[in-house]
Amino acid sequence: MASKKTIQYICEECGSIFPHKVSKCPECGVSGLFVVEKTSMPQGVASTSEPMPISEVPTKHSKRLTSGNQEFDRTLGGGMAAGSLILIGGDPGIGKSTLVLQTLSTIAAAGCQTLYVSGEESAAQVKLRAERLGTAGSDMMLFCETSLGKILECAEKIKPQVMVIDSIQTMYSEDLPGTPGSVSQLRECALKLMVYAKNSGTITMLVGHVTKDGQIAGPRILEHMVDTVAYFEGDKKGQYRILRTVKNRFGATDEIGVFEMTSLGLIPVQNPSKVFLQEGELSPGSAVSCTIEGSRAMLFEIQALVGKTSYAMPQRVSAGVEAKKLTIILALLERFAKLQVSNSDVFVSVVGGLKLEDPGIDLPLALAIVGNARNVSLPPHSIVIGELGLSGEIRSVSSLDLRIKEAHRLGFEKIVVPESGKIPTIKGIEIIKFARLEQAVGWLCS
Numbered sequence: 001m002a003s004k005k006t007i008q009y010i011c012e013e014c015g016s017i018f019p020h021k022v023s024k025c026p027e028c029g030v031s032g033l034f035v036v037e038k039t040s041m042p043q044g045v046a047s048t049s050e051p052m053p054i055s056e057v058p059t060k061h062s063k064r065l066t067s068g069n070q071e072f073d074r075t076l077g078g079g080m081a082a083g084s085l086i087l088i089g090g091d092p093g094i095g096k097s098t099l100v101l102q103t104l105s106t107i108a109a110a111g112c113q114t115l116y117v118s119g120e121e122s123a124a125q126v127k128l129r130a131e132r133l134g135t136a137g138s139d140m141m142l143f144c145e146t147s148l149g150k151i152l153e154c155a156e157k158i159k160p161q162v163m164v165i166d167s168i169q170t171m172y173s174e175d176l177p178g179t180p181g182s183v184s185q186l187r188e189c190a191l192k193l194m195v196y197a198k199n200s201g202t203i204t205m206l207v208g209h210v211t212k213d214g215q216i217a218g219p220r221i222l223e224h225m226v227d228t229v230a231y232f233e234g235d236k237k238g239q240y241r242i243l244r245t246v247k248n249r250f251g252a253t254d255e256i257g258v259f260e261m262t263s264l265g266l267i268p269v270q271n272p273s274k275v276f277l278q279e280g281e282l283s284p285g286s287a288v289s290c291t292i293e294g295s296r297a298m299l300f301e302i303q304a305l306v307g308k309t310s311y312a313m314p315q316r317v318s319a320g321v322e323a324k325k326l327t328i329i330l331a332l333l334e335r336f337a338k339l340q341v342s343n344s345d346v347f348v349s350v351v352g353g354l355k356l357e358d359p360g361i362d363l364p365l366a367l368a369i370v371g372n373a374r375n376v377s378l379p380p381h382s383i384v385i386g387e388l389g390l391s392g393e394i395r396s397v398s399s400l401d402l403r404i405k406e407a408h409r410l411g412f413e414k415i416v417v418p419e420s421g422k423i424p425t426i427k428g429i430e431i432i433k434f435a436r437l438e439q440a441v442g443w444l445c446s
């Protein structure tokens, strides 16, 4: 492989690379946090020695390997593509090691060679977890090591079909100075693993830690290099975990997998719509809606609490919804529904730890806030779907028919939708259409 001597400046905060010295990083705005790197960079990955017509490129690795866990397969776009580099990120203790250990054990049981490299836990600790998961008898190879040179040497010998590096932040390359986890070490280790994965066809999973602001440490560098990035979401103290694909070269992004954390590990949740809904009647301040996550529709509940403030600045707190969205919805309610919230604290939360960016959440959020402020509940077995425009109009949302079908499947009977949406004809459901926010609020409060 050709190599070239380079000097570059890397921002320690976000990982952006510059060929010249800069005082302030134009990407993240942080000043004076640069490391200078002088290294021989491999040029290109898995290079074919000669250019060739694309029709003649061999595709021997095109078949996907299943992880044995249908929710994990779904997030990866239908299984693991050979030679792919997959980054799995998440808060400490959320279940990263559990998921990769379960996956490797299942694959090993199917007769494939697998290698689990642990840089964080001792062999005995990994064995203890495997015992709890009921997979301690598997043929998975375990190597507790942090030196990348030794790991690659071992991989060359064992030739695993799937390899896990837990975690990339603990690995170091002897060729470079710097402590494990530093930007230059992360880049070097990820680059070497990428070259190894592409050349050998080994599926390589990297476990990555997340920084305080929710990004994988050394985010840009790692995200650029790998094929797939999946993050764990949700509350680690809660029962459910969501794995979301934010980048995928081999499948759709924003696909999510829903798991239940049990003493036997992460179990796929077959019917995610059900787990995010509370049993029983809706209370004032609750609304059920349906969102599209990747390729499937999923029901969720949103709750609001509005109360007189005792602070100089009224509180606006949102969990699972962007803070800016809450501000806009409150402005719309003040203008079009005559709801005065300038002296009230407003708290909103999506039940179950889901994070939503779907515009279809606007109307249910607005009706939950009004419902709590005016102490009125939505009718039983009703769901609300719709985006709000800044002039108070209710706009249609993507895949409205899919959302309505999912609501019907779970026994919902009244569905509030935008007037302009395309509605499938389904027996046994009442469709209530509104064109404007004030009409929907008037209906709720009538």
Ligand SMILES: Nc1ncnc2c1ncn2[C@@H]1O[C@H](COP(=O)(O)OP(=O)(O)OP(=O)(O)O)[C@@H](O)[C@H]1O
Binding pocket: 090, 091, 092, 093, 094, 095, 096, 097, 098, 099, 120, 132, 236, 261, 262, 263, 264
């Ligand atoms: N017996 C048990 N029953 C249910 N859940 C358990 C049990 N033991 C551990 N857990 C869950 O597993 C989680 C730990 O998972 P794991 O070690 O895979 O996380 P991790 O993301 O790899 O963490 P780290 O970043 O520290 O390596 C705990 O937070 C807990 O939720």
Ligand SMILES: [Mg+2]
Binding pocket: 096, 097, 098, 120, 166
């Ligand atoms: Mg771990």
